[in-house]
Amino acid sequence: MSARAQQQDRLNVALAAVTCGRLTYAASVRASRGQCCARADQYGVNVTEPRSRSPAASALAEQRNGNIVLEHWGGDAEMLVLRSPLKGAARRASSLERAQVAARTIRDYDLDSLHIAYPDGAELSADRVQLVLYGPRRGLLRRRDQLVRATLGELL
Numbered sequence: 280m281s282a283r284a285q286q287q288d289r290l291n292v293a294l295a296a297v298t299c300g301r302l303t304y305a306a307s308v309r310a311s312r313g314q315c316c317a318r319a320d321q322y323g324v325n326v327t328e329p330r331s332r333s334p335a336a337s338a339l340a341e342q343r344n345g346n347i348v349l350e351h352w353g354g355d356a357e358m359l360v361l362r363s364p365l366k367g368a369a370r371r372a373s374s375l376e377r378a379q380v381a382a383r384t385i386r387d388y389d390l391d392s393l394h395i396a397y398p399d400g401a402e403l404s405a406d407r408v409q410l411v412l413y414g415p416r417r418g419l420l421r422r423r424d425q426l427v428r429a430t431l432g433e434l435l
Contacts, residue, residue, distance in 0.1 A: 285314075289326045292317040295388035297324055299395065303377045309394040310384075374401075374426040378412050381405050382434035401426070410434060 292312045296319035300308040307320040317326045381393055381403055395403040400415025402423075412427040 288315050291388055293324050293326050295384055299384040302380045305395045306398045307396045310390050311392045312390050378410055378427045379434050382431045
């Protein structure tokens with residue numbers, strides 16, 4: 280893969296994470312495509328790729344998840360903070376809407392996986408085949424209700 284194609288993959292995966300987070304009012308989004316993994320939250324976005332597994336660096340590579348190849352921080356990096364006059368329940372996306380946005384994001388950006396955490400404690404995990412949305416942890420045992428479980432084709 281050329282250096283230009285790798286850079287384009289990095290930018291696409293970062294854009295996918297930010298866009299999906301903004302549309303669903305997420306607290307953090309982790310998107311992956313091939314070797315690239317992007318993480319976006321209210322503080323910024325960074326894209327990592329796995330480190331090379333040379334014998335000299337193998338111990339160091341095991342301690343870290345990846346090599347940061349692209350990051351954006353600072354005042355303009357409040358990626359998932361979307362200013363809106365709507366407050367409370369009117370601003371939150373419904374479970375089905377969150378699932379549909381995630382499914383479209385995977386399809387449109389050709390992602391391998393997507394993991395989204397929401398401020399209310401709900402979490403969404405999706406891959407190229409299916410999507411599962413869990414509600415916030417509740418009760419003494421901190422169990423989660425499964426709100427949506429569907430194949431991507433059902434949501435598109």
